Amino acid sequence: MIEPGTPLPDVEASDLRGRGGRLADLATNGVPIVLFASARSPLCRRLEPVFEAFARLDEGDYNVWAFIEGAPKLVLEAFPNLAGRTRCFPVPRGWDGLEHFGVESFPAVVIADRANTVWRSLQGWDRVQWQQLLHETEALLGWQPTILSRKLPGAARSPALAS
Secondary structure (H helix, E strand, O other): OOOOOOEOOOOEEEOOOOOEEEHHHHHHHOEEEEEEEEOOOHHHHHOHHHHHHHHHHHHOOEEEEEEEEOOHHHHHHHOHHHHHHOEEEEEOOOOOHHHHHOOOOOOEEEEEOOOOEEEEEEEOOOHHHHHHHHHHHHHHHOOOOOOOHHHOOOOOOOHHHOO
16 A cells, blocks of 8 residues: 555546546645445445544545446446545446555555655555544544544444544
């Protein structure tokens, strides 16, 4: 997975509405958050509330893009709320853009800064790591703990993350 301090890769893609975009342009409109998932994965589908919570940031100083492996129709069926809130890019299995981020498994997320430098990245399913990432993101955003972390499906919350 791409390491913190690394420049955000510049990839081009077309979203579900047919609009093209370059990832390098994300920071011009806010802090970039890039989500990765597979529409075929039941686990990734269970994470839609978490992804949607990140996507709600797209309404503020954050620019959220989601790269979802699967055909457009499947992406819309698997992630209807995410697709309605942010730019959602259906990508084919084996899309070479994943290599630029070092994504080898889903789900994954990359959060960068306004200079398009990676601040934090995470891939795969490790509840503790996702809870930590959500807690760090909440702290960074100045949110009350658990606004995002309570959305983590099946996660046993630690006292530090309890509401």
